[in-house]
Amino acid sequence: DGGITQSPKYLFRKEGQNVTLSCEQNLNHDAMYWYRQDPGQGLRLIYYSQIVNDFQKGDIAEGYSVSREKKESFPLTVTSAQKNPTAFYLCASSIMARTGELFFGEGSRLTVL
Amino acid sequence: AQKITQTQPGMFVQEKEAVTLDCTYDTSDPSYGLFWYKQPSSGEMIFLIYQGSYDQQNATEGRYSLNFQKARKSANLVISASQLGDSAMYFCAMREGDAGGTSYGKLTFGQGTILTVHP
Numbered sequence: 001d002g003g004i005t006q007s008p009k010y011l012f013r014k015e016g017q018n019v020t021l022s023c024e025q026n027l028n029h030d031a032m033y034w035y036r037q038d039p040g041q042g043l044r045l046i047y048y049s050q051i052v053n054d055f056q057k058g059d060i061a062e063g064y065s066v067s068r069e070k071k072e073s074f075p076l077t078v079t080s081a082q083k084n085p086t087a088f089y090l091c092a093s094s095i096m097a098r099t100g101e102l103f104f105g106e107g108s109r110l111t112v113l
Numbered sequence: 114a115q116k117i118t119q120t121q122p123g124m125f126v127q128e129k130e131a132v133t134l135d136c137t138y139d140t141s142d143p144s145y146g147l148f149w150y151k152q153p154s155s156g157e158m159i160f161l162i163y164q165g166s167y168d169q170q171n172a173t174e175g176r177y178s179l180n181f182q183k184a185r186k187s188a189n190l191v192i193s194a195s196q197l198g199d200s201a202m203y204f205c206a207m208r209e210g211d212a213g214g215t216s217y218g219k220l221t222f223g224q225g226t227i228l229t230v231h232p
Contacts, residue, residue: 033219042117042204042222043158058219088156098165100208101148102220104158 002027006091006105013085013112021076021108023091030095032074033102036060037088046089049074078110086112116140117205117223125229126195133180134190134226136205145209147188148220149179152202161203164188192228200230 004025013019025032031050035043045058049068063082068074074093078085088109092102118137126132138147149161164172164179172179180189192199206220 035222040224042224043206043220044222045219048219090156090158092158099146099148099163101160101163102158103160107156109156 004091004093004103004105006089006108009106009108011108011110013110015112016080018080019078019085019110021078021089021091021110023074023076023105024072025074025091025093025103025105026072027093027095027103028071029093029103030071031093032068033092033094034058034064034066034074034076035090035092037090037107043090046076085110115223116221117207119205119223119226121226122224123227123229125231126192128197128230128232129194131191131193132195132228134192134203134205134228136188136190136223138186138188138205138207140186140207140209142209145207147179147181148206148208149177149188149190150204150206150222151199152204152225154201158204162190195230197230197232200228202227 007022033048034046037043044060046064047066049055055066055068065077090107091105094100094102116139145166147164151159162172162174162177162179164181171181176193178191202225204225205223208220
């Protein structure tokens with residue numbers, strides 16, 4: 001079945017460590033996105049990419065980095081510069097279409113100890 | 114200023130009843146799209162319904178309908194015949210610069226409404 005796979009589902013890290021969250025899609029979608037969700041809050045956009053080897057900052061990009069070397073993959077690195085990294089991270093993809101809705105993965109929950 | 118406002122932190126509804134979840138939005142762009150997503154406790158976001166700013170009719174998808182009032186800048190979600198499985202967090206979102214719906218675009222989300230369906 002086509003979909004978006006995020007891994008790991010749960011991740012614990014010590015403060016000061018960089019962590020990389022994986023996002024893979026087999027939907028053949030051009031655009032991919034990373035969102036952050038804090039408890040009781042809506043989603044906020046971190047980074048997005050509309051084409052391979054190109055990406056743009058979202059509303060809260062500071063302390064994060066991404067790459068888009070393949071159409072199927074859009075990994076997110078949470079660096080030590082991110083002041084409050086504990087959150088639920090959601091990856092999504094979309095196509096250019098009338099609705100162009102986002103298709104989401106199941107999320108990765110990062111806890112920094 | 115908030116672009117998407119969901120004023121109801123929590124809502125309760127009896128099974129088989131209808132419920133309306135409120136959403137107001139703020140944009141100066143004439144082209145935009147409005148979305149509703151459902152987030153069960155598992156965390157995955159599920160797309161429910163879409164309304165384009167130029168659509169003449171309110172969108173409907175099965176038990177979901179979107180009450181689009183452009184002048185009031187509101188896009189309320191109506192769920193008819195509620196089921197226990199409808200219990201979840203619901204998010205309203207907007208994509209600006211839709212230009213007729215042929216665009217990629219980042220979505221701006223509201224803070225969500227937790228819906229609880231009672232048997």
